Amino acid sequence: MSMDSNTPWLKLHDLTFNRGERTILNNLSLEFRAGELILMTGQNGSGKTTLLRILAGLMKPRRVEFEIAGKRLNWRQSYRFLREQVCYLHQHPYLFDCSVYDNIAYGLKRKKLSRQAIGARVAEALELISLEHLAKRNCQELSGGEKQRVAIARAWAIAPRLMLLDEPVSNLDKRSRAICYDLINQLQQQQIGVVYTSHEPQTGKLNLNRHIHLYEGELSTKSLETECPLTVIELKKGNVGK
Amino acid sequence: MLKKLRFISAFLLLCSIAGLLQAAPLKMATTTSTQNSGLLDILLPAFQKDTGIEVQVIAVGTGKALKMGRDGDVDVVMVHAVAAEEKFVAEGYGTDRVQFMYNDFVIVGPKSDPAGIKGEKSVTAAMAKILEKQAKFVSRGDDSGTHKKEKSLWKAANLTPSGSWYIEAGQGMGKVLQMASELDGYSLTDRGTWLAYKGKVDLELLNAGDEKLSNPYGIIAVSKAKHPDTNYTAAKQMIDWVSGQPAQQLIKNYRLHGEPLFIPLLLK
Amino acid sequence: MESLSAASYQALYLLFTGDSALWTIIGISFSVSVRALIYAAPFAILTAFMLAYFTFPGRRLLVSIFNTALSIPAVVVGLTLYILLSKAGPLGSWRLLFSQDAMILGQIGLCFPLLVAMAHSALQASDRRAWETALTLGASPLRALMTILHETRFGLIGALVASFGRIIAEVGSSMMLGGNILNYTRNIPTAIALETSKGSFAEGIALGMVLLFMALFLNILLGQLQGKGEVTQ
Numbered sequence: 001m002s003m004d005s006n007t008p009w010l011k012l013h014d015l016t017f018n019r020g021e022r023t024i025l026n027n028l029s030l031e032f033r034a035g036e037l038i039l040m041t042g043q044n045g046s047g048k049t050t051l052l053r054i055l056a057g058l059m060k061p062r063r064v065e066f067e068i069a070g071k072r073l074n075w076r077q078s079y080r081f082l083r084e085q086v087c088y089l090h091q092h093p094y095l096f097d098c099s100v101y102d103n104i105a106y107g108l109k110r111k112k113l114s115r116q117a118i119g120a121r122v123a124e125a126l127e128l129i130s131l132e133h134l135a136k137r138n139c140q141e142l143s144g145g146e147k148q149r150v151a152i153a154r155a156w157a158i159a160p161r162l163m164l165l166d167e168p169v170s171n172l173d174k175r176s177r178a179i180c181y182d183l184i185n186q187l188q189q190q191q192i193g194v195v196y197t198s199h200e201p202q203t204g205k206l207n208l209n210r211h212i213h214l215y216e217g218e219l220s221t222k223s224l225e226t227e228c229p230l231t232v233i234e235l236k237k238g239n240v241g242k
Numbered sequence: 243m244l245k246k247l248r249f250i251s252a253f254l255l256l257c258s259i260a261g262l263l264q265a266a267p268l269k270m271a272t273t274t275s276t277q278n279s280g281l282l283d284i285l286l287p288a289f290q291k292d293t294g295i296e297v298q299v300i301a302v303g304t305g306k307a308l309k310m311g312r313d314g315d316v317d318v319v320m321v322h323a324v325a326a327e328e329k330f331v332a333e334g335y336g337t338d339r340v341q342f343m344y345n346d347f348v349i350v351g352p353k354s355d356p357a358g359i360k361g362e363k364s365v366t367a368a369m370a371k372i373l374e375k376q377a378k379f380v381s382r383g384d385d386s387g388t389h390k391k392e393k394s395l396w397k398a399a400n401l402t403p404s405g406s407w408y409i410e411a412g413q414g415m416g417k418v419l420q421m422a423s424e425l426d427g428y429s430l431t432d433r434g435t436w437l438a439y440k441g442k443v444d445l446e447l448l449n450a451g452d453e454k455l456s457n458p459y460g461i462i463a464v465s466k467a468k469h470p471d472t473n474y475t476a477a478k479q480m481i482d483w484v485s486g487q488p489a490q491q492l493i494k495n496y497r498l499h500g501e502p503l504f505i506p507l508l509l510k
Numbered sequence: 511m512e513s514l515s516a517a518s519y520q521a522l523y524l525l526f527t528g529d530s531a532l533w534t535i536i537g538i539s540f541s542v543s544v545r546a547l548i549y550a551a552p553f554a555i556l557t558a559f560m561l562a563y564f565t566f567p568g569r570r571l572l573v574s575i576f577n578t579a580l581s582i583p584a585v586v587v588g589l590t591l592y593i594l595l596s597k598a599g600p601l602g603s604w605r606l607l608f609s610q611d612a613m614i615l616g617q618i619g620l621c622f623p624l625l626v627a628m629a630h631s632a633l634q635a636s637d638r639r640a641w642e643t644a645l646t647l648g649a650s651p652l653r654a655l656m657t658i659l660h661e662t663r664f665g666l667i668g669a670l671v672a673s674f675g676r677i678i679a680e681v682g683s684s685m686m687l688g689g690n691i692l693n694y695t696r697n698i699p700t701a702i703a704l705e706t707s708k709g710s711f712a713e714g715i716a717l718g719m720v721l722l723f724m725a726l727f728l729n730i731l732l733g734q735l736q737g738k739g740e741v742t743q
Contacts, residue, residue, distance in 0.1 A: 056646050088646040094639035097661055106657075107647035158648060302707060309709030383692055385708045409608075410692035412704040413685070421689050424597050424607045444597065 008033050009161060010085075011067035017050055018062050024050050025061070026217040032162055035191035037184065037207060041198055042214030048197045049091075051214070052164040055195070057082030087160040091167045093151030095139035100131065100150055103139055107158035125153040129183065145176030152183055162193040170198070181205050267296040268476040271310045272320040273387055275415055276459070277301035279345075279434035279503060281496050288492060289483055295476050303414075304387040311335055311462070314469030318477040320461045322432075323387040325394075327460045336462035338477075342484050343493050343504045344458040347391055348436055349449035350419070351377075351428035359428070365452035366399035376407040378427030380418050383410030387457075392430045395454060419443050432457060437498045458507070514711075521716035532713065536720055539697035542610055542688075543678040546617035551670060554622050558629035559655060563641065573630065579623030587619040588683030595687070608689035613697070616683035621673035628672060632665025633658070664735045671732050679721055 008031035017025040024047045042048050053059040057079035066078040095103050104125050108118045126132045129149040134142065139150065148168055155163050165184070169177045185207055187194050196206070212219050276282065277299060286297045300307075300316060304323045311319040312335045319336065321327060330336045349359065349368060357375040359368035372379055381403075382389035396403055409427065411418050415435040422429040423443035436447065461484060463477035483489055490506040497503070524532050560566075561573055593599050595607040595615075606612045640661050644654035659666060681699035688695030690704060698717045705714035
C-alpha cells in the first residue's frame with residue numbers, strides 16, 4: 001500500500017443511527033489511517049458493535065457521509081467498497097462448516113484467484129497463526145482460541161485495510177489472549193488498521209495509537225493508559241451544529 | 243367365577259346371533275353405475291315393504307363386486323358383465339343367476355365428431371373409424387362392466403386399440419365422461435350415466451342402437467355351499483322378487499331425466 | 511385373512527420379477543414428483559430465505575399464510591387447479607388438464623407451502639453471523655445466500671425429504687389433474703385406488719409396499735440428517 005500513513009484513507013461524518021425511537025449513535029465523525037490500532041471502549045449497549053457493523057458496510061445507518069479518496073459518498077455508493085476493504089470479526093467468530101483451509105480460502109475464492117495463488121496465501125495465513133497442522137481439520141472441532149485465530153487469518157488473507165475486532169479476547173484464557181495480542185500487533189506492523197473493542201479499558205500489550213470511548217451514542221475523550229508507548233488521542237465530537 | 247363368566251358370555255353370544263338372524267339385513271354388492279342410475283332407490287324400498295328385508299347396498303366396480311361375492315362378504319350380487327357372471331357361477335361361487343333387465347351402452351363424443359361416426363349403424367364400424375382417424379378415445383380401463391363391454395366390442399371389430407389417442411383412464415364412468423369432454427375424445431358409456439351427465443359435459447350422443455350395445459343385468463345369490471353363513475334365504479327372496487311382475491313393472495316405468503332407462507326382460 | 515397373505519406374497523413376486531406394468535407406474539410416480547420438487551424448491555427456498563432474513567411489510571402475514579396452507583387438503587388444491595385448467599376455466603387454452611404437467615402443477619401446489627414453512631424454520635434458526643461473515647469477506651449477496659444454504663443444508667434437505675414424502679403418496683390431486691391414464695399419468699397412489707376398486711389386491715399391496723419402503727427409507731435418511739445436524743451445531 002503506497003499510502004502516506006498520515007493521510008486518512010477513510011473519513012465518516014454525521015453518522016446517526018436509530019433503533020426505533022432510541023438514538024444509538026448520534027452525529028459521530030471519525031477518520032482512519034493505514035496501520036492505526038484503535039481501542040474502542042464503552043459499556044454494553046453503548047453502540048460499539050453497531051458502529052463496527054456500519055463501518056463494515058453491513059448495516060445501513062439513518063444518516064452518514066463517507067469520504068473515500070477525497071470523494072464524499074453516501075451509504076449506497078460506499079457500502080460495497082467498505083465490504084471489500086473492511087473486515088468485521090464477531091465477538092464469537094463464525095466459522096463455516098468446513099475445514100480450516102476452506103474457511104481461510106473463502107474470501108480468496110471470491111477474488112477469482114488461481115488455485116495456486118489461493119493455496120499459497122492460505123499457507124501464509126496458517127503460518128501467521130501457527131496452525132499449519134490443523135489445515136484439514138473441520139472448524140467445529142477447534143477450541144475457542146483456535147477459532148479466534150482462524151477467523152483473524154481468514155480476514156487477514158484477503159488483505160483488508162481495516163479489521164474490526166469485536167471483543168476478540170473477552171472469552172479467551174490467558175495464553176490465547178497473549179497469542180491474540182501478538183497477532184494484532186503483527187497486523188499493525190503490516191499497515192493493516194485495526195479497531196479493537198473492549199468494555200474494559202484494559203489494553204494488554206498492544207501498541208495503541210488511539211483510544212476512543214463511546215458514551216450515550218457520542219464519542220468522548222479518554223486518555224490512554226500510561227503504559228502505552230504512543231499516546232495520540234484524537235477525538236472528534238462531530239455534533240457541532242447542535 | 244370363571245365358569246360363570248363363560249356361561250354369561252356364551253349366553254350373550256347366543257343372544258347376539260339370534261338378534262342377527264331376526265333382523266339380518268341383506269348385503270348386496272352392485273356397480274356404481276347401477277347405484278347412480280337411481281333405480282335402486284325405487285326398487286329397494288318396495289322390496290322392503292313387501293318382504294320386510296332391509297337391503298344394504300355396497301356400490302363398487304364390477305370386478306370388486308364379484309370379488310366380494312367370492313369372498314362371501316355379501317349375500318347377493320347385481321352386476322352387468324355377462325362373461326364374468328357366467329364364470330362366477332361356473333366356478334361355484336354363485337347360484338340362481340337371473341337376467342332380469344337390460345339397458346344399453348352408447349358412444350358419446352365431441353360435437354365436431356372428427357371420426358364421423360354419427361349415423362353409423364354398426365357400432366364396430368364406428369369404432370373402426372375412430373381407430374383409423376386416431377381420434378381420442380377415453381377408455382374406462384378399470385376392468386369394470388363397461389370396460390369389459392368396450393374390450394369385447396374392439397375384439398368383435400377385430401381391432402387392437404393402442405397409441406397415444408387411446409387413453410386408459412382407470413376411473414369411474416362420470417369421471418371418464420368429464421375427461422372425454424376436456425380432451426375432446428370419444429367414450430363408451432352406459433345410458434344411465436350419460437343421462438345423468440348430459441347437461442354437465444361438452445359431449446353429444448353420437449352412436450347407439452346396435453344390438454351389440456345391449457347391457458343385460460344379472461342378479462346372483464352367493465353360493466351357500468362355499469359360504470355357509472351367507473344369508474341365502476333373503477338373497478333368493480330378492481331374486482324372485484325382482485323377477486316378479488310388480489318389480490318388472492317398476493323397472494319399465496322408471497324414468498331418469500324424463501327418459502326411460504331400463505327394459506325389463508321378464509315382463510309378461 | 512388368508513387372501514391378505516396370498517395377496518402380499520403375490521405382491522412381492524410382482525415386485526421382484528420386475529413386472530413391467532408395475533415398474534412403469536413406479537417410474538411415473540418418481541419422475542413426476544421429482545420434477546415437481548425440482549421446480550418448487552428454488553423458489554420455495556428463496557421465499558423462505560426472504561422471510562427469514564429480511565423484514566418487509568406483510569412478512570408476518572405471509573408466514574402465517576404459508577403455515578395455514580400446510581393444512582389445505584390435497585383435493586382442494588386439485589379441485590382449484592382443475593377449475594382453472596378445465597376447458598371452461600381461465601387457463602383452459604393451455605390444454606394441460608389430464609397430463610403429467612397438470613400433476614406436476616398440483617404437486618408443486620402441495621409441496622410449496624411445506625417447503626417454505628420447513629425451510630423458513632431452518633433458516634430462521636440459522637446463525638446470522640454466517641450471513642455477515644460471508645458479506646464482510648467480500649461475498650456477493652447471492653454467494654452469501656449459497657453459503658447460508660450450505661450451512662443449513664441438513665434442515666433444508668429435511669424439508670425436501672418431507673415434501674417429497676407428501677407429494678409422492680398423494681392421491682387426490684393426482685387423480686383429479688392427471689386422470690390416472692395408463693402409461694402416462696397413472697402413478698402409485700392412483701394405481702392403488704384403481705387396483706382396489708378392481709378387487710386386484712395383490713397389485714395394490716405391491717404398490718403400497720413400494721410407498722412403505724420408500725417412507726421408511728426417507729425417514730431413516732431424515733433421522734440420520736437430523737442427528738448429523740445436531741452434532742455440528
